[in-house]
Amino acid sequence: MGATVVILLFAFVFIPSQETAMPDLIFSNGHNTIFGDETSFFAKKNLTLIELFEKSEEGVVKIKVERISSQGDTGGVGSGFVYDNLGHIITNAHVVDGANKATVTFLDGSQYNAEIIGKDKFTDIAVIKVNEKPRLLHPLEIGDSSLLQVGEQVAAIGNPFGLSGSMTSGIVSQIGRLLPSQNSGFSIPDVIQTDAAINPGNSGGPLLNMRGQVIGINTAIQSITGEFSGIGFAVPSNTVSKIVPTLIEEGKYPHPWIGIVGQDIDPVLAKVLDLKQAKGFLVMTVVDGSPADKAGLKGMSQTQVIDGKDYPADGDIIISVDGKEVRKISDILIHLQREKSVGDEMVLGILRDGDFMDLTLKLVERPDL
Numbered sequence: 001m002g003a004t005v006v007i008l009l010f011a012f013v014f015i016p017s018q019e020t021a022m023p024d025l026i027f028s029n030g031h032n033t034i035f036g037d038e039t040s041f042f043a044k045k046n047l048t049l050i051e052l053f054e055k056s057e058e059g060v061v062k063i064k065v066e067r068i069s070s071q072g073d074t075g076g077v078g079s080g081f082v083y084d085n086l087g088h089i090i091t092n093a094h095v096v097d098g099a100n101k102a103t104v105t106f107l108d109g110s111q112y113n114a115e116i117i118g119k120d121k122f123t124d125i126a127v128i129k130v131n132e133k134p135r136l137l138h139p140l141e142i143g144d145s146s147l148l149q150v151g152e153q154v155a156a157i158g159n160p161f162g163l164s165g166s167m168t169s170g171i172v173s174q175i176g177r178l179l180p181s182q183n184s185g186f187s188i189p190d191v192i193q194t195d196a197a198i199n200p201g202n203s204g205g206p207l208l209n210m211r212g213q214v215i216g217i218n219t220a221i222q223s224i225t226g227e228f229s230g231i232g233f234a235v236p237s238n239t240v241s242k243i244v245p246t247l248i249e250e251g252k253y254p255h256p257w258i259g260i261v262g263q264d265i266d267p268v269l270a271k272v273l274d275l276k277q278a279k280g281f282l283v284m285t286v287v288d289g290s291p292a293d294k295a296g297l298k299g300m301s302q303t304q305v306i307d308g309k310d311y312p313a314d315g316d317i318i319i320s321v322d323g324k325e326v327r328k329i330s331d332i333l334i335h336l337q338r339e340k341s342v343g344d345e346m347v348l349g350i351l352r353d354g355d356f357m358d359l360t361l362k363l364v365e366r367p368d369l
Contacts, residue, residue, distance in 0.1 A: 046210040052155055053167050055212045058107050058138035060205060062159045063091055063114075063128070065099035079158035079205030080104070080128070081140045081214060087133045088248060090240060091204030092219055093119040093126040094183065104130050107165065118247030121184045122255050122366065123239055124219050126204075127247045140206055143213030145236035148172050148192065156196045156218050156232075158205025170196030178330045179220060179233050185369035189333035191233050192216045198232035207234040214240070239337060254342045257366035259290020260297065264328040265317065272304070272311045279327040280351065281318045295361035298352065319356075320349030336363075 047055065059082045066075045078095035082088075089104060096102055102114045112130040119126035155169040174193040181188055194207060198218050207216035216234030243253045262284040263269070270278040286292050286299040300315035318326050321335045326349075340346060342365045347358050 047212055049155060049167070049169055052208060052210060052212055053157070056140060056157055056206070056208060057165055057167075059140040060107070060157045060165065061089060062105045062162075062164050063089075063095055063204065064103045064105070065096055066101040067098050068100050069098070077159060077162050077201050078203040079201065079218070081204075081206045082137050083127070083244065084139050085137050087130040087137065088117065088244075089114065089128050089130070090217065090244060091126050091128060092217060093121050093124045095204045096126050096128060097121075097183070102128055104128070105164070106134060110134060118251040118253075120243055120247060120253045120255075122181070122186055122253075123188055123235055123243055124181070124183075125217065125235060125240060125243055125247065127244055140208075141213045142237050142241055143209055143211065143215045145175075145190075145192065145215045145238045148175055148209070148215055148236075150174055153210050154194055154196055154215065155208050155210075156194070156198055156202060156205060156234075157208065158198075158202035158218060160197075160199035160201045162201055168197035170194050173231070175236075176330060176334060177233065178333065186366070187333065188219075188235060189330060189337045190236050190239060191219075192236055194232050194234060195230045196232060213237075242337075255366040256336050256340045256342050256344065256346075256363035257291065258332070258336075258346075258361065258363070259287035259292040260299070261285040261287075262299070262315070262329070269311065272306060273317075275317075279319070279325075281326055281329050281332060282312060283316045283318065284312065291361040291364055295348070295359045297348070297350070297359060297361075314353070317351040318348050319351055320347075322347050323349070 061080050063078045063080050064075065078091055080089045080091035083090050096116050103111055104114045105111045112132050114128040114130045117127040117129050150172050152172045154172055155167055157167045160166050172192060173195050177191040177193050179188040179191040198221050202218045205218045206214040207218050209215045215237045217240060218232065218234050220233045222231040246253045260283050262282045265275065265278050265280045265282055267278045283297055284300045286297050298316050300312045302313045303310045304313040320326055321332055324335060326332055340363055342363055344363050345360055346363060347360050349358055
């Protein structure tokens with residue numbers, strides 16, 4: 001019986017350049033970022049889906065791009081939302097990657113050329129700016145994604161298959177997912193999983209909570225057939241709030257980097273290594289010259305054969321970062337994304353040959369693989 005193959009697909013529509021242009025999608029974000037206590041957050045009135053759409057639709061845009069390559073002219077359609085009153089628009093990096101021209105279409109049908117201000121392939125976030133500022137912009141409010149709960153109702157607005165201003169709804173299926181990147185070689189941490197329908201053309205559009213706040217950027221789907229199957233992913237709004245200001249100022253964002261390769265401790269590996277619990281991250285390889293290398297972290301140096309299979313016989317096991325428990329690699333990556341910047345120090349709690357110890361390393365910028 002053949003193996004089932006599950007693929008991750010960007011929710012972006014590619015179209016030949018000679019085809020009739022589909023309505024452009026524009027997103028509006030007023031650079032209004034909300035970080036408050038949970039009491040004030042939940043006290044804010046939930047909207048009906050009808051009210052939510054009416055409040056948000058003017059802040060969502062369609063983005064049409066044109067590309068010229070050796071394979072010929074191609075184009076695509078994605079989504080975005082208005083970030084501020086200066087004309088900055090947030091979308092996915094893969095929507096505008098390699099674009100020679102980008103056109104933004106607003107709800108009223110007005111179209112404006114846009115330039116790419118900055119993009120970050122590691123989180124799939126990009127900022128573009130309309131060259132001529134529209135008379136009235138409708139920035140969307142950025143919410144606090146750390147307050148999201150599994151089961152919470154959400155809605156996605158975008159341009160699936162080029163159908164402008166379409167809304168779907170669902171729930172938060174899970175939080176803190178790792179999304180393998182198709183472009184950077186690194187996974188995107190802290191990603192939101194949702195069953196709100198996300199289809200080609202939705203890429204870059206907002207995922208909204210029922211208070212009308214952006215809590216994520218719709219990015220990809222997981223599918224066997226290439227069509228939506230109930231599993232969509234969105235980059236969380238707190239990642240947006242951290243990265244976008246730097247993209248606007250500098251055009252890129254420097255991500256902190258440790259320099260290790262390894263695997264999560266599962267029950268099988270825990271038994272092989274004679275560990276009491278199946279948690280932590282086993283370091284297999286330490287990159288030469290990396291912060292981990294300079295701090296003295298040790299990777300696997302030998303293997304052992306059990307029932308005809310090779311297993312690691314040694315290597316440091318990371319059990320905490322800055323005093324916070326590490327159960328798997330996502331805990332490390334989420335901590336880096338949320339709390340750390342290039343130049344910061346980070347303390348790794350490790351288990352080495354049965355002994356516990358702390359190693360302090362200084363984070364440097366992630367290399368461009």
